[in-house]
Amino acid sequence: MNTKLLFAGSARMMMRYKMRTFFMAIGIVVGVTALVFMRAMGVGAERAIMATVNKTFTTATINVVAGGGHLGPRAGGPVTSLRMADFEAIKNQLDGVVLTGAMQWLPGQDIRYRGNTRQMSIYGYTDQTEAVWLRGVRDGEYFTAADIDSAARVAVIGTRAAEALFGDEDPIGKQIQAGSVPLRIKGVLELQGIDTHGADKDDEIHVPVTTLMRRLMNVDHVFAGRVIIDNPDNVEAVGEQIKALMRERHSLSEGEPDDVVVITPKLVQDIVSNANRVLGRYLPAAAGVALLVAAIVIANIMLIAVKERVPEIGIRKAVGAESRQINFQFLTETVVVALTAGVFGVGLGIIAALVYDSLSEVPMVVTPGSVALGLGAALVVGILAGVMPARQASALDPVNALR
Amino acid sequence: MIQLKGICKSYQRPDEGPLEVLKNVDLSINEGDYIAIVGPSGSGKSTLMNILGLLDRADSGEYLMDGDDVSELSPAKLAKLRNEKIGFVFQQFHLLPRTNAIENVEIPLIYSNADKPEERAIGALKSVGLGNRMKHFPEELSGGQQQRVAIARALVTDPELILADEPTGNLDKTTGEDLMDLLQQLNADGRTIVVITHDENLAKRAKRTVHIDDGRLNELRAVAPGSNASPTETQLGGAA
Structure with a gap:
């Protein structure tokens, strides 16, 4: 199989069916933008807190605080x-x-x-x-x-x-x-x-x-x-x-x-990372919901596209496409759109993070890990959304498809 | 090149018994043949075409292609054979929309390992007289031009056999004539062609005409290549 030609065809379809591509892509762009932006906020907050902690607390340090079992004032007066x-x-x-x-x-x-x-x-x-x-x-x-x-x-x-x-x-x-x-x-x-x-x-x-x-x-x-x-x-x-x-x-x-609390750096880091879990995990999870919706929308658009493209699938099979090649092609088209949308989303997320960083007091940090997370999420959404339509397309009988 | 022996095909109908579409069909296609398959609607023409084109399987009988039995091959092997040995032309052209002539003609090459696909596509388009329409989209081409693109697509893998299903069915008389000229030209260049048609004019141009009725095949006219002998009616199969 000439994969280069197949990819070129997928890219072409993306450009020539602009409306379809746009509606497939928009959900991923929004979701990935939100994901990258929120990760930048979470990482920025974590870094800021850790910087403060490290400034006053070296790794060879143990704090001993009066009071049993918990920090802060307690009933019955000070220990x-x-x-x-x-x-x-x-x-x-x-x-x-x-x-x-x-x-x-x-x-x-x-x-x-x-x-x-x-x-x-x-x-x-x-x-x-x-x-x-x-x-x-x-x-x-x-x-x-x-x-x-x-x-x-x-x-x-x-x-x-x-x-x-x-x-x-x-x-x-x-x-x-x-x-x-x-x-x-x-x-x-x-x-x-x-x-x-x-x-x-x-x-x-x-x-x-x-x-x-x-x-x-x-x-x-x-x-x-x-x-x-x-x-x-x-x-x-x-x-x-x-x-x-x-x-x-x-x-x-x-x-x-x-009657004392012994605080080691590990405990401090655990407390800090617990606090960061809200920013670092739950906010991106909200972006994950947006991406899930995007996957459903894309799968629907692709299923409609498969119906519209029945003669195309028939002709491809007639001229020698195997079922798995049709499967690969449709999956590729979905993934190409999803990844492209992911690239836009990451770009927009970085821009949004930089703008917010300069306009607000909140430190925003975009890491390579966040970029990879954004692209990875787009890829996963593309594959999830593309599998079923691709399978449907590949299962078509060429005789019926060309009728 | 291709021998069909005792091909039978029937379809299951929901409430009635099975419908026998092809009954013990024998057909021999030789290199350089130009065969027209004619017959009324529902006579089994399309089924025969699909079996000949390896898109469908017979229930029983033998299909030999270049001496090899292909009736039991896997779907993937059949796809490869279609890609290498058969070029399809359809009544509705079946060109991809928003895809220009070169890109349409290139499609079979996606599934082969041929190098320089674009050059091959350009060559095929030139051979059907569309050298000046190569970047046009189907929407910008006339019916005759679209069917020529489809023929270029059938030719681009250099197949042994061109299978055409009502190729003039969607064309007006003049364009249809042009297309018949093109098919005849291709045959004169050594290409084996099988057309299914209602069009008597098209059938007349073929060297052999095979009539199919109620699932049975009769050769109405067999003309030796290059001769002007009058048609002879023979029962195929035994004769082949």
């Missing part, structure tokens, strides 16, 4: 069992632990400087913040070990918070008030932007964790801490060891639930 000493123990007793850092926080505090007041969160960290929490100062200096030991009345401040309180003044060396406690500003924090919870990380102040516990909150427990280990491959194993150590140190008996 008070997690202490700074627990993190000292983790560092000293477990293999492969490089650094630990405890933290406490106090949301919604009025911070005053002369006549200005601004409500913000106060975070308590150790002197290891730069290495553990990956955030340092852009101006001035961070806390020292001595500041932690002495619960010094010092603070570093986020850029937006500083602008709100000090305007054009240089904040370093100035004294602010947190409740009744005066704090001297030692430095200005590196810019970080909005975190995954929606909090503005540039509108907060840091104080030594000891200062926050003793002078501002009057507690002896911390809210959470972070453990950095030497080998990212061991995060899960070390995470389990931390859980066991905490149970031992907090004297939990068998059957009692954990």
Whole structure:
């Protein structure tokens, strides 16, 4: 068989029956455009979230948060069992632990400087913040070990918070008030932007964790801490060891639930990808429904075309076409239309994604995988829609077809 | 070239018994023949044509093509034989719409392995006198021109046998005459032709005329190629 000639014929029919081709193609074009656009939105969102996560959470990092079994506030008040000493123990007793850092926080505090007041969160960290929490100062200096030991009345401040309180003044060396406690500003924090919870990380102040516990909150427990280990491959194993150590140190008996949550990068990624499933899977599924409708429309148009083309099928068989060649031809015609429509759909989807990316705050990312998905979907629709009409065409008896 | 021996074909009718369309038909077609098959409607002409053209199978009997029995071949093998050895011409032309003359003539070459299909198609169109209509669509051609395209399509694979079913049936008298001239020319060039026709003028041009009636075949006139001997009536089969 001369396949080149057959393909040329299929392409020709596509061009010469423009209306038929248009109605066959339109459903696929719309469906594939939607698919590519929505994938771009899903991938863009995932990348943006992962970028934020990676900025603050390296793969060799384990977070330990007070509270059993779930994150966030819970009935019966805060869990008070997690202490700074627990993190000292983790560092000293477990293999492969490089650094630990405890933290406490106090949301919604009025911070005053002369006549200005601004409500913000106060975070308590150790002197290891730069290495553990990956955030340092852009101006001035961070806390020292001595500041932690002495619960010094010092603070570093986020850029937006500083602008709100000090305007054009240089904040370093100035004294602010947190409740009744005066704090001297030692430095200005590196810019970080909005975190995954929606909090503005540039509108907060840091104080030594000891200062926050003793002078501002009057507690002896911390809210959470972070453990950095030497080998990212061991995060899960070390995470389990931390859980066991905490149970031992907090004297939990068998059957009692954990009083801390151990968050490994895998858990973070699972949570993030769960969130992305909505964008990455369910939205494209909606495009899939459009493509299914397209397949039904195409199959119908092709079935009508087969009826119209009975004499053509007869003549082709008379001049030597085998049934399987007729089958192949009709399937080819459907697939050629579907794939061409798929190419248009991918093109339109990319254009739509680029336009939306530049007009909105939503980051759009078109990956080769999304392009392949679009073309693959078009191909599948073409084959699904083409199989039955092609089979019907090939089964025609030439004697009847030519009558 | 082709021998039919004892061909029988019947169709099942819903309420009555089977309808015998061909009854023990014998026919011998030799290279260079020009045979007209004539007969009233319902006499079995078309069935005979379909069996001769390997589009349909006989219920019993033998079909020898170049000495080989083809009656039991698979549909795919039959398709290949049709492609290589038989060219069809139909009353309704059966050209593909929105497909120009060259593209129509190329169709049999899709199913063969012939190289340079376009050159062959152009050659075939020129041989039927349509060298100046090659890019025309069927819709732009007269009936006679369309039938010439169909003949070019039948010729393009260089078949041994041209089978024409009422080729002048849809043409006016003058165009019909032109087409008969063309068929006669092709036969003079050595092409074997079988036509089924009602048209007495067309039948007269053939070298042999075979009458079919009620499923039985009678040769009315057999003229030796090139001779002007008067028609002799012979029962075929035994004579062949």
